[in-house]
Every structure is written in structure tokens, then in C-alpha cells.
Amino acid sequence: MTRAFNFSAGPAALPEPVLRQAQEELLEWRGTGASVMELSHRGGEFMEVAARAEADLRSLLTVPDEYRVLFLAGGATTQQALIPLNFAAPGQAADYVVTGHWGRLAVQQAEATVAVNLAADTGPERYVDVPPVAQWRLSEDAAYLHYTDNETIHGVEFEGVPDAGDVPLVADFSSSIASRPLDFSRLAMVYAGAQKNLGPSGIAVAVIRPDLLERTGQPRAPILDYREHARAGSMLNTPATFNWYLAGLVFRWMLDEGGVEEFARRNAEKAALLYAAIDGSGGFYRNDVAPRVRSRMNVPFHLHDRGLDPLFLREATEAGLIGLKGHRALGGMRASIYNAMPVEGVRALAGFMDDFRKRHG
Numbered sequence: 328m329t330r331a332f333n334f335s336a337g338p339a340a341l342p343e344p345v346l347r348q349a350q351e352e353l354l355e356w357r358g359t360g361a362s363v364m365e366l367s368h369r370g371g372e373f374m375e376v377a378a379r380a381e382a383d384l385r386s387l388l389t390v391p392d393e394y395r396v397l398f399l400a401g402g403a404t405t406q407q408a409l410i411p412l413n414f415a416a417p418g419q420a421a422d423y424v425v426t427g428h429w430g431r432l433a434v435q436q437a438e439a440t441v442a443v444n445l446a447a448d449t450g451p452e453r454y455v456d457v458p459p460v461a462q463w464r465l466s467e468d469a470a471y472l473h474y475t476d477n478e479t480i481h482g483v484e485f486e487g488v489p490d491a492g493d494v495p496l497v498a499d500f501s502s503s504i505a506s507r508p509l510d511f512s513r514l515a516m517v518y519a520g521a522q523k524n525l526g527p528s529g530i531a532v533a534v535i536r537p538d539l540l541e542r543t544g545q546p547r548a549p550i551l552d553y554r555e556h557a558r559a560g561s562m563l564n565t566p567a568t569f570n571w572y573l574a575g576l577v578f579r580w581m582l583d584e585g586g587v588e589e590f591a592r593r594n595a596e597k598a599a600l601l602y603a604a605i606d607g608s609g610g611f612y613r614n615d616v617a618p619r620v621r622s623r624m625n626v627p628f629h630l631h632d633r634g635l636d637p638l639f640l641r642e643a644t645e646a647g648l649i650g651l652k653g654h655r656a657l658g659g660m661r662a663s664i665y666n667a668m669p670v671e672g673v674r675a676l677a678g679f680m681d682d683f684r685k686r687h688g
């Protein structure tokens with residue numbers, strides 16, 4: 328069996344030690360006579376898995392004690408619909424900064440329940456930059472300001488947490504959570520679907536400051552209410568237990584590898600390697616994003632001759648480099664280089680790109 332270097336954007340590569348441990352434990356988990364996915368979520372064994380995962384995520388991200396950590400079904404998209412329902416009063420405005428596809432979709436999910444104010448939208452300039460905060464058109468008293476830390480398709484990443492005044496910041500970190508240290512002092516909520524950097528699809532994490540969590544929001548069923556989820560320890564109904572367990576193994580792996588500081592170092596090295604291969608190709612490869620805000624997680628690029636795309640993908644697969652086809656919205660290629668992608672994988676890709684250019688340039 329050979330595992331390729333997998334550059335898929337999501338569901339994305341998982342760390343091999345995690346998969347091996349899950350494989351070993353699959354039929355019988357810790358002497359219980361059953362697999363972890365066959366145990367009651369309310370039983371002591373699973374409660375321990377859940378508590379351990381939360382504690383590890385808190386330590387990984389240095390989440391302040393008073394923030395609540397939720398493990399939720401429905402992916403990131405469902406959170407985008409729940410955020411306005413939970414945090415905005417009927418008719419209240421919420422500010423959205425749109426720097427790519429996912430910010431645009433967050434607006435679509437919110438429009439039914441909140442008066443969306445587009446504080447900034449780089450769509451007309453094809454999502455290649457993050458405008459400075461001074462240019463954002465903020466509303467007088469928005470319920471919150473939503474932005475996307477890293478745009479997974481367009482490859483645009485915020486340089487840090489923006490300083491937008493007192494408005495509570497709500498940030499989609501689906502594709503950048505745990506890739507670098509995170510400063511919660513300005514963040515009221517961070518959420519992420521797990522399938523990029525934290526685990527398998529089917530579960531999302533949300534970290535919420537108590538003052539935001541306790542907002543009245545709008546009439547909603549208990550299952551759509553973050554306060555209820557927090558009170559029930561994310562077990563209001565049956566959680567995605569196997570995904571929760573697997574995410575827990577990934578958290579443990581990240582801590583064992585040295586935590587987010589170490590991943591930030593590796594991710595910077597990987598991104599530098601890849602952008603150097605693109606920028607040093609004499610125009611054979613191209614990335615259009617303003618260098619200041621180029622993503623260290625998702626690197627979209629185009630070949631100068633689109634006609635070479637199928638050959639590039641075929642030869643890459645033959646070289647053990649998979650998942651490089653770009654999103655249909657952009658075409659071209661995209662290399663996603665999350666925490667589970669080792670530096671050697673990116674070195675192999677950069678080497679392949681160089682070689683391909685020499686043969687076809």
C-alpha cells in the first residue's frame with residue numbers, strides 16, 4: 328500500500344499516525360468489546376473521549392477559560408445560518424466582509440435572518456486581496472462583523488485578526504484553524520468545519536465568548552440554539568461520535584508534534600517553497616493573489632497554457648501527488664497544504680512543477 332501526497336482542499340489528508348491508531352482501535356476500542364462508534368454518547372467511555380478532545384483543543388488553540396467550545400454537526404455552512412439567528416435581534420444589521428467564495432456563501436446563509444451590510448466585497452476585483460479596515464463600510468451598531476480568515480478557494484488569508492473597533496468579530500477559520508497561533512482577545516466567535524485541518528467531515532467546532540453566546544437573538548428551535556448546545560455539552564442530540572473521536576486524535580497528534588507554533592513554522596516553510604516554485608517559473612505558473620495576503624494553506628495557481636492542465640494533473644498523479652485540480656470556480660490548480668501535509672510533500676510538488684516546466688516550457 329502506498330499513500331500519495333494528498334493536496335485535496337477538503338475533505339483533506341489526515342495524519343497517517345491518526346489513521347493507523349483508528350485502524351488499530353476500530354474493531355475494539357480500549358477493551359470495551361465494541362468500536363468507539365458503537366458506544367453510547369452518554370456512556371462514561373465516550374464522555375471521556377469528548378472531554379479529552381475539548382481539553383486538547385483548548386490547549387492547542389489557547390482558548391480562554393470563559394469561552395465555550397462546541398462540537399456540532401452540520402459543517403461550517405450550518406454555523407453560517409445559525410450565527411445571525413442566535414446573535415442578531417430581528418431587523419438588526421450585521422456586517423460582512425467578503426474576500427472570496429466562502430464569505431459570499433456566509434452572506435447567502437445570513438440574508439434570510441439578518442439585514443446584511445456588505446462592509447467590503449472584493450468580488451468585483453476577483454477576490455485577490457483584503458482591503459484595509461479603514462476602507463470597510465461598517466454599520467452604526469451591527470450585531471457582529473463576520474469575515475473569513477482564509478478563503479479556501481481563492482487562496483486569500485488575513486494577515487491577523489483585524490482591528491475593527493468594538494463590534495464582536497465572528498470568523499470562519501474552517502481552513503486555517505490551528506495552522507498558527509490565534510489571538511482570542513479580539514474574537515467573539517471562531518468556527519470551523521473539521522474536514523480541512525482538524526479531522527473528517529461531519530463535525531464542526533465553534534468557540535464562543537459568553538456575552539455573545541447569551542444573546543437573545545431570534546425565535547429558534549432548541550436544536551438551532553447555541554445556548555442549548557452549550558448547556559448540553561454538545562450532546563443535545565446524538566453527536567457525530569466517530570468524527571469527534573477522530574478529531575480528538577488529530578488534536579493529540581498536533582500537540583505531540585509541537586502545537587500550533589511548530590505548525591506555523593512548518594506551514595510558513597511549505598508556503599514559501601510553493602510560492603517560490605510559482606514565482607520563479609518565469610511565468611509558466613501564476614498566482615494572482617496580492618503577496619501580502621497569499622494563503623499559507625491553499626495555493627491556487629494557473630499554468631500559462633491551460634491546454635497543459637490535463638497532462639499536469641495526470642503526470643502529478645503518476646508521481647504520487649494527488650488532489651491538485653483547482654476548484655471549478657477558478658479552474659487551474661490548487662495545492663492545499665494543511666497541517667497534515669509534511670514539508671517533504673511540498674518539496675516533492677515543487678520539484679515536480681520545476682521538472683514539468685522544463686519539459687513543457
Ligand SMILES: *Cc1c(COP(=O)(O)O)cnc(C)c1O
Binds near residue numbers: 403404405
Ligand atoms: C469548506 C469551507 C466551508 C464549508 O464547510 P462545510 O463543512 O462543507 O459546510 C466554509 N468556509 C470555509 C472557509 C471553508 O473552507
